[in-house]
Amino acid sequence: MASIRSERLELVSISPDFIDALLAERRRDAEVAAGLSLPEDWPDAHDRGFLNFRLRQMRERPETQEWFVYAVVLPNGERPMVGHAGFHGPPGVNVVKAPDAVEVGYSIFESYRRRGYATEVVRALIDWASSEHGIRHFVASISPENEPSLALVRRLGFERTGRHWDEEDGEEVEFELRISDGA
Ligand SMILES: CC(C)(COP(=O)(O)OP(=O)(O)OC[C@H]1O[C@@H](n2cnc3c(N)ncnc32)[C@H](O)[C@@H]1OP(=O)(O)O)[C@@H](O)C(=O)NCCC(=O)NCCS
Numbered sequence: 001m002a003s004i005r006s007e008r009l010e011l012v013s014i015s016p017d018f019i020d021a022l023l024a025e026r027r028r029d030a031e032v033a034a035g036l037s038l039p040e041d042w043p044d045a046h047d048r049g050f051l052n053f054r055l056r057q058m059r060e061r062p063e064t065q066e067w068f069v070y071a072v073v074l075p076n077g078e079r080p081m082v083g084h085a086g087f088h089g090p091p092g093v094n095v096v097k098a099p100d101a102v103e104v105g106y107s108i109f110e111s112y113r114r115r116g117y118a119t120e121v122v123r124a125l126i127d128w129a130s131s132e133h134g135i136r137h138f139v140a141s142i143s144p145e146n147e148p149s150l151a152l153v154r155r156l157g158f159e160r161t162g163r164h165w166d167e168e169d170g171e172e173v174e175f176e177l178r179i180s181d182g183a
Contacts (some may be wrong), residue, residue, distance in 0.1 A: 005048040006120050006121065006123070006127045008117070009121060010072075010074075011067060011072060011073070011128075012034050012036060012071045013065060013069075013070055014054075014068065014069040014070060014086075015034075016065075017061055018033045019051045019054065019058075021033060021056040023048060024142050034073055035073075038078070039080070039081060047084075051069070052078055058106055064089065067087045067102065067149075068092075069084055070084065070125075072117065072121055074147040082108060082117060083106065084106075084107055085106035085125060086125070087125070088103040090132070094161065095174055095178065096139055096174055096176065097162060098139065100135070100136070100137045101135070102129055102138060102139035103141070104125055104139070106122055106125075108121075110168075118148075136180075138178075138179075139176050139178065140174075141166070141173065144172075144173050153177075157177055158175035159175060159177070161175065161176045
């Protein structure tokens, strides 16, 4: 599957085989399959659960892979993985249940933060969904305490539209972005 490029980063679509190898501690196989080097401390228990869930979703509907997880990679040298990002699923899978919208999710590993990577990644995901699939409506849900993430979506022009209670993550604020056809 083609990767998504941005100015400084490459977003490599994560396959079921990559997740399989990673969770089975066949880390070298995973690295070779995705063309990247993994950080030693990833995935933690939380991300293992998250990847397991995505693995089951992709096994059920393989055609949806492009709407799930991307490894964020620095495209030079050892090609270190510096985070992961993507969508919650194909159009229609989002917290506000808008049939035309996709919801973005993102995480940059601690030692790579505050370099504008997350902003660049979310912008690249929006550009990709817009140019490849004509998506014009984007959603993000963020804890009210998550200052960096709140700053990020505001910078990209998202507007606060609601809030909800998430079983796992607690209170979350909902943000939406609508882009015009020419954007
Ligand atoms: C949120 C997250 C993805 C941001 O990643 P990042 O690559 O550091 O973000 P960026 O560098 O693109 O920019 C974030 C902006 O948020 C603000 N910001 C970043 N860290 C901040 C902090 N600790 N406190 C307050 N504001 C902060 C700044 O405005 C920053 O821009 P600046 O560096 O120019 O000042 C990262 O902190 C992360 O992975 N957190 C854990 C996972 C998470 O919360 N994901 C989002 C779930 S909704």
